[in-house]
Structures are given as C-alpha cells and as structure tokens.
Amino acid sequence: MADQPLDDSPAGASTPPVGRRRLLGYAGAAGAGLAGGTALGWGTAAARPTPTPPAVAPEVIRQTYSPHEAHQAGITTPTPAVTRLVAFTLGELAVQPLSRLLKLWSSDIEALMAGRPVLGDPTPELAQAGVSLSVTVGLGPRVFELPGLAAAAPDGFLDVPPMQHDRLQARWCGGDLVVLVAADDATTVEYATRRLVRDARTFATPAWEQTGSWRGTSGGRAVTGRNLFGQVDGTGNPSGELLEATLWPTDPPAWFAGGTTLVVRRIEMDLDFWDRTTRERQEKVIGRRLADGAPLTGQVEHDALDLLAEDATGAPVIPTDAHARRSHPDENNGRRILRRGLNYTHTEVVDGVPVTTSGLVFCSFQASIARQFVPVQTRIDTLDALNDWTHAIGSAVFALPGGFAEGDWIARSLLQP
Amino acid sequence: MLSTLCLALLLAGCGGGAATSGSPGAQAPAPVVEDAWVRTTEGAKDTSMTAAFLTVSNPGDADIRLVSASTDVAGMVQLHEMVDSGGTKVMQEAKDGITVPAGSHVHLAPGGYHVMLMALKRELPVGEEVSLGLTFADGTTVAVTAPVKEFVEEEDHYHSPTPSMTTSP
Numbered sequence: 001m002a003d004q005p006l007d008d009s010p011a012g013a014s015t016p017p018v019g020r021r022r023l024l025g026y027a028g029a030a031g032a033g034l035a036g037g038t039a040l041g042w043g044t045a046a047a048r049p050t051p052t053p054p055a056v057a058p059e060v061i062r063q064t065y066s067p068h069e070a071h072q073a074g075i076t077t078p079t080p081a082v083t084r085l086v087a088f089t090l091g092e093l094a095v096q097p098l099s100r101l102l103k104l105w106s107s108d109i110e111a112l113m114a115g116r117p118v119l120g121d122p123t124p125e126l127a128q129a130g131v132s133l134s135v136t137v138g139l140g141p142r143v144f145e146l147p148g149l150a151a152a153a154p155d156g157f158l159d160v161p162p163m164q165h166d167r168l169q170a171r172w173c174g175g176d177l178v179v180l181v182a183a184d185d186a187t188t189v190e191y192a193t194r195r196l197v198r199d200a201r202t203f204a205t206p207a208w209e210q211t212g213s214w215r216g217t218s219g220g221r222a223v224t225g226r227n228l229f230g231q232v233d234g235t236g237n238p239s240g241e242l243l244e245a246t247l248w249p250t251d252p253p254a255w256f257a258g259g260t261t262l263v264v265r266r267i268e269m270d271l272d273f274w275d276r277t278t279r280e281r282q283e284k285v286i287g288r289r290l291a292d293g294a295p296l297t298g299q300v301e302h303d304a305l306d307l308l309a310e311d312a313t314g315a316p317v318i319p320t321d322a323h324a325r326r327s328h329p330d331e332n333n334g335r336r337i338l339r340r341g342l343n344y345t346h347t348e349v350v351d352g353v354p355v356t357t358s359g360l361v362f363c364s365f366q367a368s369i370a371r372q373f374v375p376v377q378t379r380i381d382t383l384d385a386l387n388d389w390t391h392a393i394g395s396a397v398f399a400l401p402g403g404f405a406e407g408d409w410i411a412r413s414l415l416q417p
Numbered sequence: 418m419l420s421t422l423c424l425a426l427l428l429a430g431c432g433g434g435a436a437t438s439g440s441p442g443a444q445a446p447a448p449v450v451e452d453a454w455v456r457t458t459e460g461a462k463d464t465s466m467t468a469a470f471l472t473v474s475n476p477g478d479a480d481i482r483l484v485s486a487s488t489d490v491a492g493m494v495q496l497h498e499m500v501d502s503g504g505t506k507v508m509q510e511a512k513d514g515i516t517v518p519a520g521s522h523v524h525l526a527p528g529g530y531h532v533m534l535m536a537l538k539r540e541l542p543v544g545e546e547v548s549l550g551l552t553f554a555d556g557t558t559v560a561v562t563a564p565v566k567e568f569v570e571e572e573d574h575y576h577s578p579t580p581s582m583t584t585s586p
Contacts, residue, residue, distance in 0.1 A: 100544035104564055119454040120470070120566035198567055202459070202543040 060222045061184055063132040067109050067410075069403045070258040074136035074180050075247065075338070075365055078222060082189045083182040083342050084211040085264060085361065086197060087140070087175025087396060088204035095146055099415045101203040102137070105179070106409035108199055109135045112192045118199070126191040133188055135196070136180040137410050138262050138398025143176060152253050152414055154399050156368030157261055163381040165391045172266045172394025175207050180262075180363075210266060210394070212342025212361040224293060224301065228343050228358050229274050229389070231286055232293025235301050236324065238336050246336045249367040255413040258402020260365050263373050266344075266394030268359040274389050285385040287322030295324065307331070323386040326379055335372050338365040359390070369397055436559045445477040448517065450551060453563035455534070456527075458541045460569065467541060468497075469532040469549055469563055473515070474522040482554040483523075484514035490547055492536030499529055508533075514554065527570065541565045 060080070065073035090098065108118040115129025144153040162168075177200075181193045189211075197206055216225045227233040238246045247260045274282065279290065287305065288295050297306035297317050307325055309317040318325050329336050342361040347354050366372035381387070401411040436447030453471035458464040469488075475481050486494045498511035508531075515530050517523045525531050532549065541547065545565040552558050 097544070100546070103546075104544050104566075107564065118566075119452055119564065120456070120568050122569065199543065201567070 060216050061132060062130045064115070064130055065113055065132070065134045067106070067113055067135070067403055068406055071248075071260070072136045072258075072400055072403050073113070073134035074182055075260060075400065076243065077132075077134055079214040079216050079225065079340050079342075080132040080134075080182050080184045081215070082184075082186045082211070082213055083180060083361075084189050084193050084209065085178055085180050085363075086193060086209045087207045087264075088177040088179075088200060089207045090142065090176040090204045092203070093142060093146060093176070095415050097203045098143065098146075099409075099412075101177075101200055102411055102415070103409045104199045105135075105137060105196060106404055108195055109137070109410075110406075112195065118195050121195065123191065126187070128188060131184045131188045133183040133192060134180070135192060136182075136400060138178040138180070138400045139411060139414075140174065140176040140178065140396070140398055143399075149414065152255060154252060154256050154259065154261055154368070155249060156370030156372075157397065157399055158370055158374075159397055160263060160265075160369070160374060160377065160395050163377060163392065165381055165387045166395070167268075167391050167393055168395055169393050172208055172210070173396055175396050175398065177204055178262070178264070178396070178398045208394070210264070210342075210344065210361045212344040214340075214342055225341070227341055227360050228269055228271060228345075229282070230290055231282075232288065232290075232301060233341050233360075234339060235288070235293050236327065237338055242336065243338060245367075246338055246372070247365055247367060255411065255417065256399070256401060260367060260400050261369050262398045262400055263362075263364040263366075263369060264394070264396045264398070265362040265364070265392045266359065267362050267390050268357055268393045270389045271358050277389075284319050284322060285389070287318040287324030296322075305330075319385065321383050321385040323380070323384050326384045327376055332376050332379060335376050336366075337372055337376060339363065340365070359393075365400075436557055445479060445481070445555070447476075447557060448481055448483075448551075448553060448559060449474040449476065450559045450561050453549060453561045454566045455541060455547045455549075455563045456568040457543045457565045458537065459543060459567070464540060465537055466491075466533065466535040467537065468527075469534060469547070470525045470527065471532070471549075471551075471561065471563065472522055472524050473517045473551070475517040475519055478519050480516055480518050481557075482514045482516050483551055484554050485552045486532045487550040487552070488534060488547055490538055490541065491534035492538065493534075495533045495535070497531050497533045527568065543567050 060078040063077070063080075065077055067073065111118045112127065112135060113133050115127055115131070115133075117124030117127040121127070141153075141157070141159060144150055144157070179193070179196050181189050181196070183189045183192070214225050216222060224232050224234045237243070248258070249256070249260075252259060277285075283289055283296060293301040295303055295305040295318065297309040298304070305318055305324060305328060307316070307318060307328065307330055311317050325331060340363045342363070343358075344361055345356060345358045347356045349355070364373050401414065404410050404412065451472050451474065453469065455469045456467045458467055461467070469486070473483060483496065486496060488494055496511040496515055497508045498515070499506050500509055511530065515523055515525070523530065543565055547563045547565060549561050549563055550558055551561070
C-alpha cells in the first residue's frame with residue numbers, strides 16, 4: 001500500500017496496482033475511451049477522480065524562524081528540503097577573533113533569517129523571506145581549549161570514540177565551528193552559506209562541507225521522511241516532554257542555557273547491496289515495514305515496538321539484531337537522542353574516474369554526548385544488522401549555544417561573560 | 418508608530434546608535450542610525466581610505482541635516498555625495514551635509530551618499546569594529562559601532578581628482 005496517494009482519494013480507498021494507475025494517467029486525455037472503467041471499479045470517465053494539486057504542508061514549508069528564541073532554530077524546527085553543513089578551522093584560536101566572527105555571523109543570521117540582505121551584501125536581491133531558513137551555529141572542542149574555557153564545556157562533550165565499523169576519513173571529521181544552513185530551496189541555502197563563509201574569511205576557513213536533502217512532506221502533509229534505502233527514518237524520535245529532556249541539559253553552565261550538543265556522522269550506505277536484498281530481509285534488518293514505517297509488531301508508524309513479541313517458532317518478531325531494537329530506549333537504559341537525517345549523493349573524481357557514493361548525514365542532538373549518544377552508538381556498533389549496509393566515514397561534535405537576544409550575539413556570554 | 422519603533426530600537430540597542438541631544442530641552446526625537454558598516458581595506462588598491470555606510474531615520478516632524486562625522490581610525494572624515502561632472506558621476510564632499518526629511522530616512526550606500534574615511538591610521542580587516550560619531554545641524558550627536566565588511570566591487574576612482582582638504586570637526 002503506497003503512502004503517496006496519486007490523488008485525494010478518500011482514506012481507505014484501494015490504490016490500483018501500478019499498471020492500472022499508469023493506464024489511468026496515460027489515458028487521462030482519452031476520457032470515455034477507457035472502456036475498462038467499470039471493470040476497474042472507477043466507473044465512467046465523468047466519475048473518474050480528478051487529481052488536485054497537493055496543499056502546502058502549512059507547518060513545514062514557507063516558515064519564518066527567528067534566531068532570538070531560547071533555542072537556535074534548526075534543532076526542533078521541521079527539516080526543510082535542503083541543508084548544508086559547513087565546518088571551519090579557526091585561523092587563530094583566540095577569544096577576540098572568535099568573538100568578532102560570531103558577531104559578524106549573528107548580524108548576518110539575523111538579517112538572512114528575516115529575509116533581508118546582510119550588511120554590505122553584494123547580492124542583496126537573493127534575500128527572500130518565508131523560505132524556512134535557519135542557520136544554526138556550533139562550537140567545536142578546540143574552542144574549549146581557549147584559556148579559561150575548559151570548565152565551560154558542556155557536560156559529556158567529547159569526540160565520539162572509534163567504533164569497530166567506522167571507516168572514518170579525516171576530510172569528513174572534526175571542525176572548530178560549524179554552521180547548519182537549511183531552507184526550502186537550494187538557492188537560499190547557497191546564498192546564505194556563501195555570505196557566512198565570506199564573512200568568516202578573516203578568521204576561519206572551511207574544513208568540510210556536507211549537503212543533503214530531506215523530503216518532509218507528502219501529499220501536502222508533514223511526514224517523517226525517508227532515507228535512500230526507502231525506509232521511513234526518524235519515527236522513533238522523542239517528542240513533547242521527552243524531547244525536552246533529551247535535548248536540554250538540566251543544569252548547564254550559565255552561558256549554555258538553551259543549548260544542546262550535535263554529533264554529525266557521515267554514514268555511507270551501500271545502495272547496490274541494499275537493492276539486492278529481499279524486502280523481507282530489509283524489513284527484518286530495521287524491524288519496521290518499508291511501506292509505512294510501522295514496527296513489524298504494529299499496525300501504524302507510531303505504534304510502540306513490542307520487543308517481547310514472538311512468532312510461532314518462538315523467535316522475536318523484531319529480530320535481536322534489528323536496528324530499531326538495538327537503538328531503542330528500552331534496550332539502552334532509557335537513553336534517547338533526536339536524530340535528523342539528510343540524504344546525500346556525492347560524486348567525485350578518483351584517479352580520473354567519477355565515483356558516486358550515497359548515504360545519510362546523520363545529525364544527532366542530545367544534552368550529553370557521553371551519556372546519550374556514545375552508549376547507544378556503541379550498542380549499535382556491537383550488534384546491528386544494519387552495519388552490513390552502512391558505516392560511518394565522518395564524525396564531528398559541536399556544542400550549539402542557545403539563541404541570542406536582539407542586540408546580542410551567539411555565545412557572547414561564553415566569550416565575554 | 419515610527420517613534421515607538423525608534424524607542425524600541427534604542428532600548429533594545431539593536432544597531433541603533435546612542436544619541437545625545439545638542440540643545441537642552443529639545444523636543445525632537447533623536448535620529449536613529451542603523452545598519453552601519455565600513456568597507457574593508459583588505460585587497461583594496463588604496464588602503465589609505467575607505468567608506469562607511471549606514472541608514473539615518475528621522476522620526477521627528479522637522480527635517481534634520483547630518484553635517485559631519487568623526488572616527489578615531491581616520492585622520493580625516495567627510496560626508497560625500499554623488500554628482501554629475503561632465504557626463505559622469507563623481508563623488509565630492511557634501512558641503513551642505515545630508516538632509517533627512519521628517520518622518521523619512523536616507524541610505525548612505527555604495528554608489529550614493531557615504532562617509533569617507535581618509536588618512537586611515539590602520540588597516541581595517543573584515544570583522545573589526547569602527548566607532549563612528551555622527552553630528553547633526555542642531556548639535557545632536559549619535560554614536561554607532563560599525564563592523565568592517567567585505568566589499569569587492571571594483572573601486573572606480575570616481576572621486577574628483579583632488580578631494581577638498583578642509584578639516585572635519
């Protein structure tokens with residue numbers, strides 16, 4: 001059963017098999033010539049449902065976010081279509097240049113997110129309002145090596161220790177600073193990113209850049225979204241009070257109020273191998289159905305996993321090594337993360353030959369990397385069927401400060417308390 | 418409405434300059450200066466001079482006139498305007514200052530009015546901050562802090578050959 005209805009047919013209406021759907025589509029202009037209409041159950045041409053354009057998902061697309069909230073945008077705001085992460089290496093690791101950079105960026109971010117050009121913008125016409133633009137700034141571990149700042153590091157803020165299945169490449173790792181630039185369209189992301197990179201020039205140079213997409217709407221509704229394996233990806237994310245407890249430390253250092261931490265893992269996915277895998281096996285690898293993301297033990301996407309359910313042979317319905325089980329809070333002492341994925345397809349020339357890889361830029365948000373992300377990632381690394389199709393090729397961690405007040409700037413209370 | 422906005426801006430300090438009134442008991446609301454920035458000298462052919470840009474809003478009922486500017490990073494500061502000179506546009510000192518009509522605003526922006534900073538005492542790399550003082554005809558002064566930003570459009574030397582050497586206040 002497809003989750004993308006061709007039209008606004010009422011819920012419960014059966015979707016014709018592919019052949020009939022195509023016949024309807026191609027024969028659309030033929031109208032009454034569709035003699036088989038009665039047999040298909042669609043009646044006469046006059047009764048054939050007319051596809052209506054999907055409504056815009058009002059809570060996802062065409063949003064305006066503010067950098068002046070308690071938390072930076074881009075963490076709990078819905079993932080828009082395009083996101084680019086750029087990590088930077090600081091030229092001079094010192095408070096004053098870093099402060100100047102963050103002031104410049106704060107001024108840029110305030111303007112860009114409001115749909116205005118930045119100060120001295122060479123392409124002011126590219127500024128546009130209502131494109132769901134968010135820019136999220138993160139501080140890498142080296143910032144806390146500045147004199148006097150070691151004690152200011154958030155609790156549990158550390159690099160992810162090496163995992164057995166990792167094949168990390170230095171070019172996708174680390175970073176002293178990061179910006180996550182997300183918007184409804186790629187042009188906005190490219191424009192905003194360029195302004196931020198140019199304004200950083202005096203102080204920092206780009207270290208790596210990771211761009212990805214996400215499709216968070218379907219038929220005009222907000223949906224969880226799918227990765228390039230076609231899996232519904234992110235169903236298990238916490239919400240409400242659980243989400244608050246997952247993200248925001250209960251007793252942060254004063255400068256970090258409203259902040260959280262970010263782990264960026266570049267996960268390469270073997271799509272060729274996945275394509276050769278039977279659907280049944282694919283669903284057992286995850287523990288969820290592909291069609292709608294429902295757990296194998298449930299009916300709909302958001303049904304809780306029944307980790308105790310057994311089949312007729314006494315084997316667990318959700319296999320022991322299923323990804324959804326291994327990452328489940330019930331198997332991780334209640335540990336949770338907020339995960340937001342971005343699909344990537346990356347082509348580069350290696351020895352004169354174009355090589356294309358695909359995967360997920362996996363962004364994990366949590367109050368404590370050491371207490372939340374690392375134990376869950378270690379459990380997955382120890383055993384998870386998905387490891388046969390995926391491995392991390394990049395890893396980086398950042399502290400994301402809270403939002404900044406008007407007239408103030410990001411992380412000012414850390415650098416100029 | 419505009420006065421409320423200006424008041425809110427002044428209270429929030431979001432880029433609006435701090436004003437002091439020149440005449441005691443003056444009723445006119447202070448001019449609001451926003452979005453100030455200075456062009457970097459990085460990569461410039463002539464690093465002895467640069468320009469500052471900003472927007473002046475006049476919430477009052479009467480026209481006001483920006484007459485001079487000052488900063489500690491430049492030996493000489495002038496207000497410049499764009500005029501036609503034999504078919505081409507050139508910059509020259511705006512000897513009469515820059516009028517900001519009542520209830521309106523004026524942009525000092527590339528290609529138009531600007532504050533010319535000459536005889537710079539140091540290089541101005543992107544991200545530095547420059548303190549600027551603006552003086553109006555009635556004696557009101559406004560102080561702003563302007564970030565130095567990149568501006569790479571070709572520097573046409575569109576100034577008239579010998580900028581006047583009158584000192585700035």
